[in-house]
Amino acid sequence: MFHLQDDLDLLLESPSSLTVNSTVRGTIKEKPGFNPSEDAAALRKAIEGIGTTEKTLIDILTQRSNAQRQLICKAYQDATGRTLCDALEGDTNGHFEDILVALITPPAKFDCQEFIQAIKGAGTTESILIELFASRSNHQIKAMCDAYLAETGRALIHDLKSEVSGDFEKTLLILAEGKRDESTNVDMAKAKEDAKVLYEAGEKTWGTDESKFIDILCHRSVPQLRQTLVEYKSLSGKTLQESIEREVSGRLEEILVAIVKCVKSVSSYLAERLYKNMKGAGTTESTLTRIIVSRSEVDLQDIKAEYKKLFGTSLYSDIEVRKTFARKLLVLVNFTKNCQVTH
Known part of the structure; x- marks a missing residue:
């Protein structure tokens, strides 16, 4: 198993979506000069006409922010007496319907x-x-x-x-509970102490005290944990992820490793999720939709960059070779309109 961003020192100053609320690294932006009533009328025409005009649905719903889509939904319901969600579910189907409904959901x-x-x-x-x-x-x-x-x-x-x-x-x-410490200050002594506690709870002893791993990884702030990862590697000669994989098993191992990966880089973790989903025995279309739609205004540009760095191929090209559903997904996240894409 490969390890994401093993050069731990580079992590200490890099931003994290776990602590910074920002849309700067998303691929979908707010549309200037936005008019929800005009958009609602265009969607209504596309849905109620003879044969659904998919291009109109895609162009409008992927070139507006989620907040703007909520205003479109209100304007649509005010004009028609019917929710846009009901209209889309009645007029589209399959995974394409799933993506459109996901896009208009807060x-x-x-x-x-x-x-x-x-x-x-x-x-x-x-x-x-x-x-x-x-x-x-x-x-x-x-x-x-x-x-x-x-x-x-x-x-x-x-x-x-x-x-x-x-x-x-x-x-x-x-x-x-959503109560992870959000302090941006790093206590160096505490990081060394936590690294020692983790080492003694796992690698150093016969048997593993899982409670120590759970407590530290679930409660400490992201900057604090990043420093702890550096201290742990210095103390044990192994990364904390490697130690968890040696000492813990099953679902607990999976979630602790996921936490460590996300502390290091959420975008790398999600890039890996996308890669494994597409390269495994069977693609789960819902996973593609969930990650790409939910991150389209958060850090999808970073996910694309990490995907290329980790796997040597672009996320765009790996989705492009898939069936019609996935090709539509490319348009739905504005890959080609807002970003430089390597085909």
């Missing part, structure tokens, strides 16, 4: 719906839970929990408890 509600899908049915999709809680900031997690309460009338944490167990449950529940 980000917190979209994360909430992905969470619901992950815990629905006979088996819980743990990989989605890991991605959601490891890659989201405190603010995003709290917004998702609020959306879940509004949607279901229940606390997200309450329902999460019934789906998972053991140390994996403990880790997820701490992350789901």
Whole structure:
């Protein structure tokens, strides 16, 4: 298994989407001179005419920010008495419909719906839970929990408890509280101490004290943890990720490794998720949609750059060779309009 950004010293000054709310590195921007009523009328014509005009749907919904799309949804409902979501679901289908509906869904509600899908049915999709809680900031997690309460009338944490167990449950529940320390100050002595605690809880002893890993990785701030990663490598000669992979197993290993990767670089972690999803036994279209739509206003430019750096091919070209659905996904994230793309 490869390790993302092993040159740990480079991490200390790099920004993190876990701590900085910014749309600068997204591929979708707000449209200047935006008129929601005009857009709603154009969408209505595209949907209600003879044969749906897909190009109009794509051009409008991918060249407006999510906040602007919410205004379009309101204007559409005011004009037609019908929600845009209902109109799209009645007039499009398959994965293309899924992408369009995702684009008009507020980000917190979209994360909430992905969470619901992950815990629905006979088996819980743990990989989605890991991605959601490891890659989201405190603010995003709290917004998702609020959306879940509004949607279901229940606390997200309450329902999460019934789906998972053991140390994996403990880790997820701490992350789901959205209470990671947000201080930007780094306590060097504390970083050395935490590195020593982690070393003694794992590599240095027979048996592993998983609780120490869970406590430190789930509570410390991102800058503090980055310094701890540097101190750990200096102390043990191994990266913390390598030690976790040696000392821990199963779902707990997966979530702890995901946390470490996201502390280092959320965009690298998500680039790897996209690559494995497309190169594995079967592509899960919902994973492509979830990552690309949810990050299109956050850090999709960085994900593209990390993808090229890690795998030597562009995300664009790897999606381009896929079937019609994935080709439409390229347009939906404005790869070609807002970014320099290497084909």
